[in-house]
Amino acid sequence: MKKLFTYNLFSRIIFLMLTPVIFRALNFAFIWHSIYWGVVTWVVIVWGILVLLTPLVGRIGCGWLCFMGTWQDLPSQYSLFKTPWSKPKLWIRIIVIVAFFAISISFLLVNLKSGAVSQIRINPQFLSMDFNGHYKQVWLYDSVGAVLIGFLLDRRWTCRNLCFMGAMCASGSTLSRLIPVVDAEKCNFCGKCDRDCLVKIPITQYVRKNDGLVTNSECLICGRCVDSCYRRAISIRFVWNRKKYGQDAAKTSENTV
Numbered sequence: 001m002k003k004l005f006t007y008n009l010f011s012r013i014i015f016l017m018l019t020p021v022i023f024r025a026l027n028f029a030f031i032w033h034s035i036y037w038g039v040v041t042w043v044v045i046v047w048g049i050l051v052l053l054t055p056l057v058g059r060i061g062c063g064w065l066c067f068m069g070t071w072q073d074l075p076s077q078y079s080l081f082k083t084p085w086s087k088p089k090l091w092i093r094i095i096v097i098v099a100f101f102a103i104s105i106s107f108l109l110v111n112l113k114s115g116a117v118s119q120i121r122i123n124p125q126f127l128s129m130d131f132n133g134h135y136k137q138v139w140l141y142d143s144v145g146a147v148l149i150g151f152l153l154d155r156r157w158t159c160r161n162l163c164f165m166g167a168m169c170a171s172g173s174t175l176s177r178l179i180p181v182v183d184a185e186k187c188n189f190c191g192k193c194d195r196d197c198l199v200k201i202p203i204t205q206y207v208r209k210n211d212g213l214v215t216n217s218e219c220l221i222c223g224r225c226v227d228s229c230y231r232r233a234i235s236i237r238f239v240w241n242r243k244k245y246g247q248d249a250a251k252t253s254e255n256t257v
Contacts, residue, residue: 004223063220
């Protein structure tokens with residue numbers, strides 16, 4: 001478990017290198033193109049599965065696969081504008097999700113009416129993986145843009161506030177069974193995990209108010225907090241019954257006293 005962030009970093013580097021090869025299967029922006037043409041493609045399948053898994057394992061897609069998030073992580077510790085932690089605005093997330101699907105579905109309806117699209121169909125390979133000149137430029141613009149965002153804005157600010165896929169994953173991960181758990185007896189509230197967290201989650205607050213269960217929908221399950229805690233007070237594990245965990249923690253505290 002202590003090496004979880006090492007595995008996470010390795011995974012993201014692998015996907016960073018894979019993205020140019022299978023760009024239209026990993027870049028969730030191509031979900032828009034899939035809806036436009038009324039086709040269930042690889043990118044829809046990949047990210048659809050990841051969204052469906054969020055109530056079980058949280059935002060593993062954002063934390064272990066997303067190349068845009070990885071590009072932002074690299075320079076974010078040097079970001080120009082530092083902002084205190086704040087919970088993303090729900091209304092902004094709703095607008096982002098609704099706008100994305102409303103526009104793409106509107107174009108689909110136009111295509112259906114004009115005859116450009118005859119029916120909704122399943123064809124994973126509809127979007128070619130050919131990395132031609134146009135998509136090389138798109139990949140380059142996305143990558144450079146993500147790096148610049150990382151330098152300008154705080155850790156994954158756009159992921160938390162403006163990304164429609166981040167918003168969808170966050171809605172499911174509020175129920176995630178796989179979460180960071182802090183041992184309150186070992187924690188000395190040094191705040192190192194707060195400072196090192198890739199998305200600036202105030203982890204120590206969850207020790208004071210939530211029995212050490214970090215039930216934050218922005219958590220990427222990356223293991224950075226586990227790696228940063230020199231007292232080894234943090235672990236990432238499945239907690240199937242949060243209420244029961246809290247009751248057990250309370251009993252343990254009473255017995256200790």
